[in-house]
Amino acid sequence: MEHLIASYRKLLSETPTEFHRYMFDRINWRNRLLGIVGPRGIGKTTMMLQYIKEHLNPNETLYVTADDFYFSTHRLIDLADEFSKMGGKYLFIDEIHKHQEWARELKLIYDYHAELQIVFSGSSVLDITKGTTADLSRRAIVNHMQGLSWREYLQMFHHINLPVFTLDDILQQRVQLPEGFRPLPLFREYLHRGYYPFASDDDYGQRLLGTINKTLEVDIPQYAEMNAAMARKMKRLLVIISESVPFKPNMSTLGQVLGISRNNVADYLLFMEEAGLIAQLRDATGGIRGLGKVNKVYLDNTNLAYILGNTATDIGNIRESFFLNQMRVNHDVIVSPVSDFLIDDITFEVGGHKKGKKQIADITNSYVVKDDIEYAFGNIIPLWTFGLNY
DSSP states (O other): OHHHHHHHHHHHHHOOOSOOOTTTTTSOTTOSEEEEEOSTTSSHHHHHHHHHHHHSOGGGEEEEETTSGGGGTOOHHHHHHHHHHTTOOEEEEESGGGSTTHHHHHHHHHHHOTTOEEEEEESOHHHHHHHIIIIITTTOEEEEOOOOOHHHHHHHHHOOOOOOOOHHHHHTTOOOOOTTOOHHHHHHHHHHHOSSTTTTOTTHHHHHHHHHHHIIIIIHHHHHTOOHHHHHHHHHHHHHHHHHOSBOOOHHHHHHHHTSOHHHHHHHHHHHHHTTSEEEEESSOSGGGOOSOEEEEEESSHHHHHHHHGGGOOHHHHHHHHHHHHHTTTSOEEEOSSSSEEETTEEEEEEOTTOOSGGGTTOSSEEEEESSOSSOBTTEEEGGGGGGOO
């Protein structure tokens, strides 16, 4: 226990508090059993430590990571028992999916220690979802988190503070920028390397590739009880997607190429979607587990598109990926039967600065979303403004 406390205090002292992720103020931190899930590397650990540092008594709080050597000989319930006897009130458990019996033990801690508030996080959406739907669904409040918006990127790396603009604000042209600020150069920078909080690292590309590999080789196989051969096929599927996006999946053809059944292809795509590697655009609402037919498959964010697509990266795909990635946080985004995207009853056609209105000319409540322009006019809206909605 002394080792855990020492590690926690060191991490707490080193945690910066100048910048908060968008989820910081959205989460109800008072829930007795609270989960924070999302892809690897998006800042969940820092956010938890920030909350402890700014809002809790550190002497009544303990932060641990479930892959600590301590847990090779101790259970989570053992830790909770000892921490409670020491007068502890707030227990934060990071990377909880790395502890084999995490779901069962969290249930026991919740049931046996009413005096404890537990916050847990997991880099793999898959394991957390599996566990909470089994034993914890009536107990845990789970919050899903994604990478940096363009607004957050501007604040974190360039100290440009902008408010959140709703979709209505954007469409009604209420977006205002600091005087003299030209958005397009930093927008291009964000598209290449701005989605993850480690964007300023010199080895950003290598770190991102490492994140992709760990997700494919560790997180998903662990969740799906998949052997190494199947994991390699899933990796090959991601390569196929990265070379073809936006990708209209033919499950039978993909199954033949990979040597698996069409049902397995659909499962692999869902695994990768939940793990934050791809995004599937459906023809009906319902979020990540929607029942609508998959119409297109994108890489999850533009940074993945550039790192995996290399010189073959298509700018049209980048624009559509950005729009889908940013808008899905607050809205159900589905395919439009006549254009690119539909949000509620609003149609969006996404393209470059030469994009015309012909495709949506006869559609009421429709907008052309253009890249490479700074200002909105009429029903033409700059693409970068949609990165300000969270």
